[in-house]
Amino acid sequence: MPSNTYEQARFLGMIFEQVPIGIAIAYNYEPESSDPANVIINPRYEQITGRSKEELIGLGWAKITHPGDLEKALQNFRRLQAGQIPMYAMDKRYIKPDGSIVWVHMIVAPFTLPNTEQKSHICLIQDITGHKAVEKALHESERSKSVFLSHLPGLAYRCNKDRDWTMQYVSEGCFGLTGYPPESLLYNRDLSYNDIIAPEYRELLWEEWERILPKRLPFKYEYEIVTATGERKWVLELGQGVYNEQGEVEALEGIVLDISDRKAMEDTLKYNSEHDSWTGLYNRNYLISLLKKDLTQKKGLKKALIGINLGSIHLLTINYGFHYSQNLIKKAAEVLSRYCKENCLLFHTRENRFLFYLLDYKDKNELVAFSKTIVEALEGVFVTDRISGGIGILEIAPDESEVNIEEGLLRRVLIASERSVSLLGKDFEVCFCDEELEAVINRERDIVEALNYIAAEDYTNNELYLQYQPVMDIKTGFICGFEALARLRTKKLGPVSPVEFIPLAEKTKLILPIGEKVIIQAFSFLNRLTAQGYNDIAVSINISAIQLLNPGFTGRLLELVREMQVNPENVAIEITESVFVSDFDYINNIIGKLRAAGFRIAIDDFGTGYSSLAREEELAVDCIKIDKHFIDKLLGQDLSKVITGNIISISHKLGHCTIAEGVEHEKQLQHLKEYGCDRVQGYLISKPLDEEDAISFLRNNYTEKLC
Numbered sequence: 001m002p003s004n005t006y007e008q009a010r011f012l013g014m015i016f017e018q019v020p021i022g023i024a025i026a027y028n029y030e031p032e033s034s035d036p037a038n039v040i041i042n043p044r045y046e047q048i049t050g051r052s053k054e055e056l057i058g059l060g061w062a063k064i065t066h067p068g069d070l071e072k073a074l075q076n077f078r079r080l081q082a083g084q085i086p087m088y089a090m091d092k093r094y095i096k097p098d099g100s101i102v103w104v105h106m107i108v109a110p111f112t113l114p115n116t117e118q119k120s121h122i123c124l125i126q127d128i129t130g131h132k133a134v135e136k137a138l139h140e141s142e143r144s145k146s147v148f149l150s151h152l153p154g155l156a157y158r159c160n161k162d163r164d165w166t167m168q169y170v171s172e173g174c175f176g177l178t179g180y181p182p183e184s185l186l187y188n189r190d191l192s193y194n195d196i197i198a199p200e201y202r203e204l205l206w207e208e209w210e211r212i213l214p215k216r217l218p219f220k221y222e223y224e225i226v227t228a229t230g231e232r233k234w235v236l237e238l239g240q241g242v243y244n245e246q247g248e249v250e251a252l253e254g255i256v257l258d259i260s261d262r263k264a265m266e267d268t269l270k271y272n273s274e275h276d277s278w279t280g281l282y283n284r285n286y287l288i289s290l291l292k293k294d295l296t297q298k299k300g301l302k303k304a305l306i307g308i309n310l311g312s313i314h315l316l317t318i319n320y321g322f323h324y325s326q327n328l329i330k331k332a333a334e335v336l337s338r339y340c341k342e343n344c345l346l347f348h349t350r351e352n353r354f355l356f357y358l359l360d361y362k363d364k365n366e367l368v369a370f371s372k373t374i375v376e377a378l379e380g381v382f383v384t385d386r387i388s389g390g391i392g393i394l395e396i397a398p399d400e401s402e403v404n405i406e407e408g409l410l411r412r413v414l415i416a417s418e419r420s421v422s423l424l425g426k427d428f429e430v431c432f433c434d435e436e437l438e439a440v441i442n443r444e445r446d447i448v449e450a451l452n453y454i455a456a457e458d459y460t461n462n463e464l465y466l467q468y469q470p471v472m473d474i475k476t477g478f479i480c481g482f483e484a485l486a487r488l489r490t491k492k493l494g495p496v497s498p499v500e501f502i503p504l505a506e507k508t509k510l511i512l513p514i515g516e517k518v519i520i521q522a523f524s525f526l527n528r529l530t531a532q533g534y535n536d537i538a539v540s541i542n543i544s545a546i547q548l549l550n551p552g553f554t555g556r557l558l559e560l561v562r563e564m565q566v567n568p569e570n571v572a573i574e575i576t577e578s579v580f581v582s583d584f585d586y587i588n589n590i591i592g593k594l595r596a597a598g599f600r601i602a603i604d605d606f607g608t609g610y611s612s613l614a615r616e617e618e619l620a621v622d623c624i625k626i627d628k629h630f631i632d633k634l635l636g637q638d639l640s641k642v643i644t645g646n647i648i649s650i651s652h653k654l655g656h657c658t659i660a661e662g663v664e665h666e667k668q669l670q671h672l673k674e675y676g677c678d679r680v681q682g683y684l685i686s687k688p689l690d691e692e693d694a695i696s697f698l699r700n701n702y703t704e705k706l707c
């Protein structure tokens with residue numbers, strides 16, 4: 001501290017020069033102008049205002065004060081001068097020479113000099129432009145926050161963490177969302193927020209907050225509220241805990257948004273993904289997801305599936321068009337849906353298939369009774385259209401796994417329903433998918449497995465072999481040919497009838513490689529016969545439609561004829577009438593080619609299928625094999641009604657040879673002789689024989705050139 005007066009004055013002068021506050025002292029000062037001699041200004045003052053001492057004095061402070069602050073500044077100054085106030089402080093803006101603004105905090109107070117009457121004052125200014133910017137930003141953010149909150153499509157809140165969710169703050173949007181004004185919720189004045197939450201969510205929300213708060217996780221939950229008008233609304237709440245320094249939860253803050261539009265859209269999407277658009281019934285996807293859920297969650301309850309198969313409806317589509325059959329399906333859906341109950345749901349699983357899913361039913365009898373009701377209902381719908389259908393019932397075992405729904409459960413119901421269609425083929429029949437059917441399904445799988453194995457190129461076993469059934473010429477009584485009949489015998493399956501395995505081979509298309517193996521074996525048999533001197537014995541081979549329609553068939557057959565050097569004239573090809581259903585002209589054309597190559601063609605099972613006598617004349621064939629059905633009729637009493645004789649005579653008129661199959665009794669043979677039938681085949685002559693036996697049989701019943 002300076003000791004003498006001079007030192008002191010110098011020291012104070014230094015402070016005046018260096019202090020980071022602008023100081024101006026004026027004597028007899030007027031705002032507009034002043035005498036320079038009466039004003040002292042420190043450098044900081046010049047720096048803050050951006051103007052020199054001379055400039056400041058010349059202009060006077062009023063001129064450099066921002067117009068927005070001037071009035072207030074002048075007012076303060078006048079009051080100070082008038083002695084109305086002892087001092088004043090204010091924030092105001094100065095305009096710098098470059099036009100920019102500087103904010104200052106200003107304190108103005110009287111300044112009394114000893115021994116003078118002059119009115120003086122001191123003015124201190126501090127640059128607060130920085131603060132002002134922060135303040136402005138803060139203000140702006142507060143403002144935008146409040147704008148945001150008031151426009152929020154929902155409510156923003158701050159509440160206590162208690163069971164009422166006692167609100168400390170609720171934004172304006174509360175009214176739009178809940179129908180209650182925000183004040184009514186504040187501190188539970190009229191009701192609590194918890195009262196607005198739909199009851200079933202209250203506990204869940206509490207639990208979710210309890211879960212996330214200790215972990216300081218954000219809160220996110222979708223639930224429903226009940227508004228003032230009693231309407232339910234879907235909301236999404238996003239929130240977080242507010243923690244104090246000790247880490248305790250002080251409050252909860254967040255927003256509650258209206259998501260009813262999104263929910264409605266989601267509901268529509270969900271509806272579409274779970275429903276069939278044509279019938280409005282649940283679809284297959286939903287069935288699968290429901291079963292998956294129920295198989296794990298409803299283990300204790302009995303479950304059954306009842307599949308309804310309207311397979312034959314496609315025939316109507318062929319005849320009357322798509323719309324016709326579609327409308328029938330809709331009608332069926334309407335009728336069936338009348339039988340839906342809480343524990344009995346209906347699904348439209350595929351174009352021609354419906355399915356009931358029954359939960360918690362009593363017993364098998366209930367299922368049978370229910371199926372019968374369904375049958376009656378469907379017969380009502382299809383009475384004029386003669387549509388038949390199958391109904392398959394599957395009781396789901398309690399330990400059924402949820403991983404195998406499509407390939408396991410649904411496939412089994414389908415098989416049961418298909419089986420009842422194909423087995424019974426009349427109106428609507430019911431078939432249980434029980435152990436018996438399971439056994440059938442398993443056996444079919446085993447057969448297909450065996451066929452697959454046999455179909456392989458390098459297959460050499462004799463599980464697939466042929467038997468030969470002699471064909472006798474009626475006039476001579478001697479054997480003139482054999483029909484080759486396929487046989488399957490495996491260790492696992494034992495002997496399997498062709499009635500069983502041929503349809504499976506056809507279904508799996510394995511008939512193509514297997515049929516070729518049959519042809520090769522039949523050709524070797526034929527070669528054996530010729531080698532033994534039987535040059536005029538024919539061997540007939542059964543050929544499936546699938547083989548005949550396979551584009552490579554004729555070529556391959558001719559190739560085999562060349563390779564194995566057989567005479568095609570000794571080969572007859574038996575095809576069933578049903579192949580003509582697919583494309584009459586196409587098939588007739590193939591047959592023409594085969595005949596041109598020398599093969600003989602026989603129509604098998606004649607009279608049972610499609611073509612009937614009406615089109616027989618168009619068929620370019622050599623032989624007609626009259627089905628056993630007509631031969632059996634020859635055992636009856638009233639032969640006048642039997643058309644067997646007519647078939648034979650028409651066939652002859654058209655130049656076809658006739659063969660009667662399934663002849664078991666002498667009486668039948670006699671009648672066939674009377675009608676002039678050419679050949680017979682049946683147990684009366686011989687059962688199908690193994691190769692060796694067939695050759696010995698031939699040896700005993702053959703006369704050259706008579707056949």
Ligand code: C2E
Nearest residue numbers: 485486498499502518542543544662663664681682683688
């Ligand atoms: P299909 O062509 O009508 O053959 C005649 C069936 O009647 C044979 O049955 C034969 O054993 C049986 N049969 C012959 N005479 C009598 C009789 O007097 N009484 C009775 N009750 N039955 C008699 P199989 O061998 O069981 O063949 C059944 C069907 O399997 C055949 O009917 C044929 O459609 C099919 N099939 C057999 N082998 C082949 C083959 O190699 N290829 C194709 N595509 N189908 C074959």
Ligand code: CA
Nearest residue numbers: 483542574604
């Ligand atoms: Ca045949």
Ligand code: CA
Nearest residue numbers: 604605627661
């Ligand atoms: Ca037949």
